[in-house]
Amino acid sequence: MLVRFKHLSTRLATVLGLGLLCASVTACDTSDGESPEPEAHQGAAEDGARTPFDRGEDAAFEAAVEAQAAGWQHAFGQFLFRHETFDGNGRTCQTCHTKSSGALSPAQVEAAWADDPDGPLFRALDSDDGTGSSYDRLREDATVLVNIALPDGWTLVDDPAATTVTFRRGIPTIVNTAALDPVLMYDGRNASLQEQAHGAINGHAEPGRQPTEAELDAIAAFQQINRFFSNKKLRKWAQGKAPAPELPPGGTDAEIRGREWIVPSVEGVCGHCHGGTMLNETTEFLLAPLPPGTRFFTAFVSEFNNAGNPVHTFEVDNGDGTTTIFDSPDPGRAMITGDLADLNAFKIPSLWGAHNTAPYFHDNSAANFDELNVHYSEYFQAIGLDPLSAQDIEDIGAYLELLE
Numbered sequence: 001m002l003v004r005f006k007h008l009s010t011r012l013a014t015v016l017g018l019g020l021l022c023a024s025v026t027a028c029d030t031s032d033g034e035s036p037e038p039e040a041h042q043g044a045a046e047d048g049a050r051t052p053f054d055r056g057e058d059a060a061f062e063a064a065v066e067a068q069a070a071g072w073q074h075a076f077g078q079f080l081f082r083h084e085t086f087d088g089n090g091r092t093c094q095t096c097h098t099k100s101s102g103a104l105s106p107a108q109v110e111a112a113w114a115d116d117p118d119g120p121l122f123r124a125l126d127s128d129d130g131t132g133s134s135y136d137r138l139r140e141d142a143t144v145l146v147n148i149a150l151p152d153g154w155t156l157v158d159d160p161a162a163t164t165v166t167f168r169r170g171i172p173t174i175v176n177t178a179a180l181d182p183v184l185m186y187d188g189r190n191a192s193l194q195e196q197a198h199g200a201i202n203g204h205a206e207p208g209r210q211p212t213e214a215e216l217d218a219i220a221a222f223q224q225i226n227r228f229f230s231n232k233k234l235r236k237w238a239q240g241k242a243p244a245p246e247l248p249p250g251g252t253d254a255e256i257r258g259r260e261w262i263v264p265s266v267e268g269v270c271g272h273c274h275g276g277t278m279l280n281e282t283t284e285f286l287l288a289p290l291p292p293g294t295r296f297f298t299a300f301v302s303e304f305n306n307a308g309n310p311v312h313t314f315e316v317d318n319g320d321g322t323t324t325i326f327d328s329p330d331p332g333r334a335m336i337t338g339d340l341a342d343l344n345a346f347k348i349p350s351l352w353g354a355h356n357t358a359p360y361f362h363d364n365s366a367a368n369f370d371e372l373n374v375h376y377s378e379y380f381q382a383i384g385l386d387p388l389s390a391q392d393i394e395d396i397g398a399y400l401e402l403l404e
């Protein structure tokens, strides 16, 4: 480790914004968020020749490549995550997955708009009409557009020639994701972080060149450094250094009552789906014949469509001479599996750190925990359970705030 460490020049470490005081690569926490950014436009090639490093921030890019060669893969990944590298539309991962939460809220979109309405977030592909003339949806809901291919045998009734469907989706946090969640995306469509990053670069950044495998590996490595865990206990558990964290006991009466909803039991209804260490999988109490550990389910977010998103009519060829026709603003997991049993099912997200990542649900339809719990109260009634009282809503909200 020390030998490797010596390979890094002070200049290199400074350019990358990495402290030189850490004793080993793994002990290096590049989590500060205050690290000096590489100087832009240093040493640009003057002779007009395009080189791989001739990207405006070429000196820093070169240093980042050097870091990768020295074994500092996550440092290379940090550079790629934060800096426009693929000759695209200016967007980086960090344009949408912000330093403060790993996600993006309407307030953050508004701040970016106030700072620069021509900034990289505001690109025609995510505008209201596709031409870039207005960004009302993005500014109000903080949703971007995601294109998903129709499964075999599926057609859109109002657009029979369509092969893909565009959905409005919120930006989930990437905190705890890379190291602790093998299921990626709201609909679980990506099998690896590398495949995910490849899709993100092509789906959001309109790249002029494709990322290399080494670059995708580095982006995946960066997303597993210390700053991407919501708390130390989860990090130590992920690194095999400590037992899995348990639900905190709660201090106030409201918190102690709120906890009862989360601990899986017949009455602890939230715990029917938010079980396991990550609070993101079904338990044996689920009122549906699915095995414990199931990761996709419907919480009636598409069914209720409180976001008011455009509703599509789908026609599915059942393969036996019959067809099924249904409406949905976003069928979620079913678009990936083609299986109607997955209709409107989405990944059950973790509750750790959720207090930091409002708005909630795949369509950002719940602005805060109160709205989320009002949604659940309506969902409970729709499946024949009692609604939540105002006290329950307060209690559950108070307890969710404790889940660091």
Ligand code: HEC
Pocket: 081, 091, 092, 093, 094, 095, 096, 097, 144, 146, 169, 170, 171, 172, 173, 174, 177, 178, 183, 184, 185, 186, 187, 196, 197, 198, 200, 201, 204, 205, 219
């Ligand atoms: C324009 C905004 C935008 C940019 C830029 C962007 N993302 Fe995302 N990211 C999203 C959205 C939206 C989703 C959820 C999409 C879905 O599930 O359909 C997402 C999902 C993810 C997830 C999965 C989270 C989960 O809970 O499963 C990861 C990991 C991720 N992004 C990493 C990246 C990386 C790495 C980059 C840069 C290469 C990047 N993103 C660039 C908007 C963005």
Ligand code: HEC
Pocket: 261, 269, 270, 271, 272, 273, 274, 296, 297, 298, 299, 301, 302, 345, 346, 347, 348, 349, 350, 351, 354, 357, 359, 360, 361, 362, 363, 372, 373, 376, 396
């Ligand atoms: C039947 C399964 C189920 C039950 C019961 C359930 N959830 Fe969920 N939860 C989900 C699913 C699925 C999602 C994602 C839904 C979507 O985005 O469409 C979700 C999303 C959430 C989120 C959003 C997290 C984020 O990062 O966006 C929170 C918070 C949450 N649930 C809390 C609760 C609470 C509190 C309760 C009890 C009042 C509860 N859940 C009950 C399945 C469930």
